[in-house]
Amino acid sequence: MDKIILITGGTGLIGTQLSKLLFDNGYEVRILSRSKNSLQNKNYEYYHWNIATKEIDISALKNVHYIIHLAGAGIADKRWTTARKKHILDSRVNGATLLLETLEQINHRPLKFIAASGIGFYGARTNTTIFKENTSPHNDFLGNTCKLWEQSSLTFKEAGIPTTILRTGIVLSKKGGALEKLCQTFKFRFASALGSGQQYMPWIHIDDLCRIYLRTITDIEFTGIYNAVAPAHVTNNEFTKALLRFHKNSVQLPNVPSSILKPLLGNMSAMVLQGSRVSSDKLENTGFKFQYNSLKKALEDLIK
Numbered sequence: 001m002d003k004i005i006l007i008t009g010g011t012g013l014i015g016t017q018l019s020k021l022l023f024d025n026g027y028e029v030r031i032l033s034r035s036k037n038s039l040q041n042k043n044y045e046y047y048h049w050n051i052a053t054k055e056i057d058i059s060a061l062k063n064v065h066y067i068i069h070l071a072g073a074g075i076a077d078k079r080w081t082t083a084r085k086k087h088i089l090d091s092r093v094n095g096a097t098l099l100l101e102t103l104e105q106i107n108h109r110p111l112k113f114i115a116a117s118g119i120g121f122y123g124a125r126t127n128t129t130i131f132k133e134n135t136s137p138h139n140d141f142l143g144n145t146c147k148l149w150e151q152s153s154l155t156f157k158e159a160g161i162p163t164t165i166l167r168t169g170i171v172l173s174k175k176g177g178a179l180e181k182l183c184q185t186f187k188f189r190f191a192s193a194l195g196s197g198q199q200y201m202p203w204i205h206i207d208d209l210c211r212i213y214l215r216t217i218t219d220i221e222f223t224g225i226y227n228a229v230a231p232a233h234v235t236n237n238e239f240t241k242a243l244l245r246f247h248k249n250s251v252q253l254p255n256v257p258s259s260i261l262k263p264l265l266g267n268m269s270a271m272v273l274q275g276s277r278v279s280s281d282k283l284e285n286t287g288f289k290f291q292y293n294s295l296k297k298a299l300e301d302l303i304k
């Protein structure tokens with residue numbers, strides 16, 4: 001079995017669960033991290049890089065069969081100042097460039113390069129379209145960021161390395177991420193939809209997402225760009241109601257008006273106030289079966 005996998009950002013929400021899944025499936029997992037003192041898990045080997053200074057431990061890439069590029073500054077972690085926007089983009093694009101340059105330097109070609117992207121590609125807009133993979137990127141911050149992020153991943157393809165890109169929806173996990181944020185108000189026994197509540201929230205259960213990543217490894221033919229979103233489309237109103245069913249002692253309050261969210265979040269408010277449906281057809285047409293194809297099923301698993 002070809003079995004050495006390098007994961008950039010393997011210490012994050014997706015990377016932590018994915019590393020475990022890959023290790024449990026018999027793969028040797030290497031993690032490329034900015035931290036020299038990452039929480040060391042004895043099952044993995046850790047390597048250091050610094051994208052800004054172009055430092056990288058070359059041994060991370062030696063004999064590697066697959067590279068999964070997840071690293072990048074958190075998109076919703078801080079307000080989108082000009083400097084933050086640049087950092088969000090550079091941490092992804094320059095990371096990919098450094099990986100490819102290093103592979104060329106050591107003259108090594110892995111079997112596949114797999115990279116995250118986001119459904120932000122389709123832009124912060126709410127309309128009736130169900131976006132498919134062949135749609136052009138929207139001309140806003142996330143659309144442009146995803147476009148350039150994907151272009152940097154596609155340089156691996158141009159270099160002859162089969163490439164898969166997963167345009168990922170909101171990842172639902174027990175261990176943080178969006179679901180934790182969405183559940184914060186339940187501490188105060190209420191929930192409110194945001195803005196009009198009509199915006200769609202393309203989502204995916206983390207187990208399904210990790211199974212898609214595993215598929216990219218086990219199925220060499222599985223290349224190209226895929227939306228990694230569950231088939232069930234839900235609006236923010238519907239999502240909020242679904243969450244309330246799991247928090248029986250909480251009440252639904254009126255929607256938070258966009259006039260409150262915009263000054264609080266700045267441009268980033270578009271991320272929570274807008275959203276369209278995204279199609280999972282291409283992925284399902286490859287035979288992939290979602291374990292969590294409805295939000296109810298996903299939340300039953302994630303909220304205890």
Ligand SMILES: NC(=O)c1ccc[n+]([C@@H]2O[C@H](COP(=O)([O-])OP(=O)(O)OC[C@H]3O[C@@H](n4cnc5c(N)ncnc54)[C@H](OP(=O)(O)O)[C@@H]3O)[C@@H](O)[C@H]2O)c1
Pocket residue numbers: 008009010011012013014015032033034035038051070071072073074075091095116117118119168169170171172177178
């Ligand atoms: N979670 C979602 O809902 C979601 C949705 C769509 C797309 N995605 C994308 O999928 C990827 C993984 O997502 P995630 O939720 O696992 O992210 P995460 O928890 O924020 O982890 C990302 C990892 O990237 C590394 N990183 C953080 N800032 C960095 C920087 N400035 N430069 C280089 N590396 C940096 C960190 O690893 P070290 O500290 O070890 O370096 C971190 O553990 C990201 O690119 C994200 O944009 C996620």
